[in-house]
Amino acid sequence: MSVRIAVLGLGSVGKGVLEMIAKKDLDIIVTGVADSKSGLIDPSGLDIGAVLLSKRTGSCGSVAISAKDVVSRADYDILVEVTPTNAGDGEPAFSYMKLAIERGKHVVTSNKGPISLHLKELKGLARERGVFVRYEATVGGAIPIMHTLGNGLAGNEILALYGVLNGTCNYILTRMAAEGLTYDQALAEARELGYAEADPTYDVKGIDAAIKLVILANTIWDNGVSLDRVDITGIDLLTTDALRLAEEKDCTIRLIAEAFPNRGVLRVSPRIIRKDHPLVFEGSLNAITLETDMAGEITLIGKGAGSIETASAIIGDILFISSHVRCN
Numbered sequence: 001m002s003v004r005i006a007v008l009g010l011g012s013v014g015k016g017v018l019e020m021i022a023k024k025d026l027d028i029i030v031t032g033v034a035d036s037k038s039g040l041i042d043p044s045g046l047d048i049g050a051v052l053l054s055k056r057t058g059s060c061g062s063v064a065i066s067a068k069d070v071v072s073r074a075d076y077d078i079l080v081e082v083t084p085t086n087a088g089d090g091e092p093a094f095s096y097m098k099l100a101i102e103r104g105k106h107v108v109t110s111n112k113g114p115i116s117l118h119l120k121e122l123k124g125l126a127r128e129r130g131v132f133v134r135y136e137a138t139v140g141g142a143i144p145i146m147h148t149l150g151n152g153l154a155g156n157e158i159l160a161l162y163g164v165l166n167g168t169c170n171y172i173l174t175r176m177a178a179e180g181l182t183y184d185q186a187l188a189e190a191r192e193l194g195y196a197e198a199d200p201t202y203d204v205k206g207i208d209a210a211i212k213l214v215i216l217a218n219t220i221w222d223n224g225v226s227l228d229r230v231d232i233t234g235i236d237l238l239t240t241d242a243l244r245l246a247e248e249k250d251c252t253i254r255l256i257a258e259a260f261p262n263r264g265v266l267r268v269s270p271r272i273i274r275k276d277h278p279l280v281f282e283g284s285l286n287a288i289t290l291e292t293d294m295a296g297e298i299t300l301i302g303k304g305a306g307s308i309e310t311a312s313a314i315i316g317d318i319l320f321i322s323s324h325v326r327c328n
C-alpha cells in the first residue's frame with residue numbers, strides 16, 4: 001500500500017525529497033505541498049513534475065491555500081516538515097507538527113528548531129496518538145545516526161559522544177590549516193562555494209553544532225537539556241597562528257561537540273587533536289563518535305548537508321514509518 005505524504009517547505013530539502021521520490025519511482029504519493037505563500041491539495045496525488053516546475057517559476061500552488069490548510073485538511077499519513085529552522089521558539093513548524101499529530105498523522109522533519117526545543121512534548125503527544133515523530137535529518141544530514149542509535153545500537157548504553165557537527169566550520173578550519181588562510185579569507189571562500197550562509201553567525205559561533213548536540217543528548221539520555229546548558233565557543237576568534245602551532249605538534253584544530261553525561265559535560269569548542277584521529281577529515285563532512293558499553297567505539301562519517309543528502313535521511317524516515325505501520 002502506498003504511503004501518502006504532505007510536504008511543508010519546497011526549498012533545497014523539500015525539492016530534493018520530491019525529486020528523489022519521482023526519480024526513484026518510490027511508492028509514495030504526495031497529496032499536499034506548501035511553501036511560505038501558497039499550497040496545493042489533491043487526495044488522489046499531485047503530479048510531482050508539475051509541482052517542481054511551478055516552484056521553479058514562483059510559488060508551488062494557490063495563494064488561497066496556506067501551509068496550515070495543508071496540515072489540517074489534506075489527506076496524508078505523514079507530514080514532512082522541512083521549513084526553515086527557528087531556534088527561538090520553533091514556530092510555526094512546532095504548531096504544524098502538533099496539529100498533524102492531533103490528527104493522528106506521523107511527522108518526519110529536518111527542522112532543528114522544534115526538535116531541539118520541544119522533543120519531549122512532541123514525543124509525548126505522538127505516544128498518546130500512536131504515531132511516529134522522526135527527525136533523522138536534523139543531525140548530520142545524510143548520516144543515519146538516529147537509525148543507528150534506535151536500531152543497530154539498541155541495547156547498548158551510550159557512555160559518551162563527540163563529533164564534528166558543522167560542515168561549514170570544518171571547511172573553514174581545513175582551509176586555514178592547509179593554505180594558511182586567515183579566518184576571514186577562509187569564510188569568504190566558504191561563502192563563495194555555497195558552504196556558508198550569507199549570515200554565518202549560527203555556524204561559526206558554534207550554535208548550530210550546539211543545537212544538534214542538544215538533539216542528540218535528549219535522544220540518547222532523555223535528559224531534557226536545552227541550549228543554555230551547552231558550553232559554547234565558536235571558531236570566529238581562531239588565528240592562523242593557533243593552527244600553525246597545532247600543526248607543529250602533528251595536530252590540528254577542529255570544532256568538537258561533546259557530551260559526557262556522567263561528568264555533566266555538554267560542550268562545543270575548538271579542540272587541538274592529533275591528525276590521525278578519526279574526527280580529523282577535510283572539507284564539509286560531519287562525523288559522530290559514540291562510546292558504547294557493548295559495541296565499543298563507533299564513528300559514523302558522511303555528508304552533513306545538501307539537498308539530496310538530506311532527502312536521503314527524510315526518505316529513510318518515511319520508509320521506516322511505512323514499513324512499521326499500515327498506511328492507506
Ligand SMILES: NC(=O)c1ccc[n+]([C@@H]2O[C@H](COP(=O)([O-])OP(=O)(O)OC[C@H]3O[C@@H](n4cnc5c(N)ncnc54)[C@H](OP(=O)(O)O)[C@@H]3O)[C@@H](O)[C@H]2O)c1
Binds near residue numbers: 034082
Ligand atoms: N539544506 C540542508 O542541507 C539542510 C540539512 C539538514 C537540515 N536542514 C533543515 O531543513 C529545513 C529546510 O532547509 P532548506 O535548506 O530546504 O531551507 P530553504 O531552502 O530555505 O527552504 C525553506 C522552504 O520552506 C518554505 N517556508 C518558509 N516558511 C514557511 C511556512 N511558514 N510554511 C510553509 N513553508 C514555509 C519556503 O518557502 P518559499 O519557497 O516560499 O520561500 C521554502 O520553500 C531547515 O529547517 C534546515 O535547517 C537543511
